[in-house]
Amino acid sequence: MKKLTLIEAEKRVAELRQSLQTYSHAYYVLDQPLISDAEYDKLYHELVAIETDYPELITKESPTQRVGGQILPGFEKVSHDVPMLSLGNAFNKEDLLAFDQRVKKLTDQPIRYICELKIDGLAVSLRYENGVFERGATRGDGVIGEDITQNLRTVKAIPLRLNKPYSFEVRGECYMPKASFAKLNEERDEKGQDIFANPRNAAAGSLRQLDSRVTARRNLSIFLYGAADFAELAVESQSHLLKELAELGLRTNPQHQVYESMEDVWTFIEEMTTKRLDLSYDIDGIVIKVDQFTAQEEIGYTVKAPRWAIAYKFPAEEKETLLRDIEWTV
Numbered sequence: 001m002k003k004l005t006l007i008e009a010e011k012r013v014a015e016l017r018q019s020l021q022t023y024s025h026a027y028y029v030l031d032q033p034l035i036s037d038a039e040y041d042k043l044y045h046e047l048v049a050i051e052t053d054y055p056e057l058i059t060k061e062s063p064t065q066r067v068g069g070q071i072l073p074g075f076e077k078v079s080h081d082v083p084m085l086s087l088g089n090a091f092n093k094e095d096l097l098a099f100d101q102r103v104k105k106l107t108d109q110p111i112r113y114i115c116e117l118k119i120d121g122l123a124v125s126l127r128y129e130n131g132v133f134e135r136g137a138t139r140g141d142g143v144i145g146e147d148i149t150q151n152l153r154t155v156k157a158i159p160l161r162l163n164k165p166y167s168f169e170v171r172g173e174c175y176m177p178k179a180s181f182a183k184l185n186e187e188r189d190e191k192g193q194d195i196f197a198n199p200r201n202a203a204a205g206s207l208r209q210l211d212s213r214v215t216a217r218r219n220l221s222i223f224l225y226g227a228a229d230f231a232e233l234a235v236e237s238q239s240h241l242l243k244e245l246a247e248l249g250l251r252t253n254p255q256h257q258v259y260e261s262m263e264d265v266w267t268f269i270e271e272m273t274t275k276r277l278d279l280s281y282d283i284d285g286i287v288i289k290v291d292q293f294t295a296q297e298e299i300g301y302t303v304k305a306p307r308w309a310i311a312y313k314f315p316a317e318e319k320e321t322l323l324r325d326i327e328w329t330v
């Protein structure tokens, strides 16, 4: 490949970044690949070659800048300007009907419930400024978290640039797919290393790495479900927010449903109790939220959690160990 002039390089770099972002979005956000891995790699390596010839063209949102940087001595603390709240729990239909009664005492507005799968990962917050991914943090205690930007940059499902130059924060759950979890534990077991008890622990361990090259190998993904400071998004409900986030290029979970009654919510929960075994990721429940933002504001919050949302938790599937499976030591 003959060396391009700077002008040619600038033009080609812009074309390659646009193409790579489109293909990466299709593959990692929509799970619908448009080109083969080989074709993607060819374009990626062309970009690396030009950036090597012209380092001044490298920008932080270039796909070549996802992994690398130094090994961190530790994680900086981050304070969440808008605290990341908690969720009350429900364990059966009665708890949900009681929640429904409480909600209806706190607003006269007709309400809808949106049901979201409760992804079993690690809650994180991503800050975008003028559309560029600037900082990522763990939830921590909801007020103080840890800066894990370098590690979250390695998560391919997190776009380094949004489709619009918005400045706001998005919240979501970073997780390890079941297949990646099984493969990782197999590799660790073969190397005589401790294995992870479940995908949530594996995701948390992968995001706590001081060397982001380790995180990059862990195949993490993410579903976004919330936002803070999103004045720019003219959205009036949770379901509309999810649609807006997806249009910006962010990954949202497609299995959410909106219902008018708690009876219908319960039917959905019963269906998901079995269907969840077929999902490619772990869920530990269903989050039920009043959909309309005006109703959410009227219903309000406790000190730690919204009164307009609740997490239904699936019964812990006891992994019964058959007596014959226990290795008896005499």
Ligand SMILES: CC(C)(C)c1nc(N2CCN(c3ncccn3)CC2)c2cc(C(N)=O)c(N)nc2n1
Pocket: 084, 085, 086, 087, 116, 117, 118, 119, 120, 121, 123, 139, 173, 225, 226, 287, 289, 306, 309
């Ligand atoms: C914005 C609100 C507060 C309504 C909210 N909070 C959530 N969580 C709070 C408690 N979190 C938490 N994490 C660790 C320790 C204590 N609480 C973990 C996130 C949500 C988690 C999920 C999910 N997992 O898929 C979801 N679809 N929607 C959520 N929505």
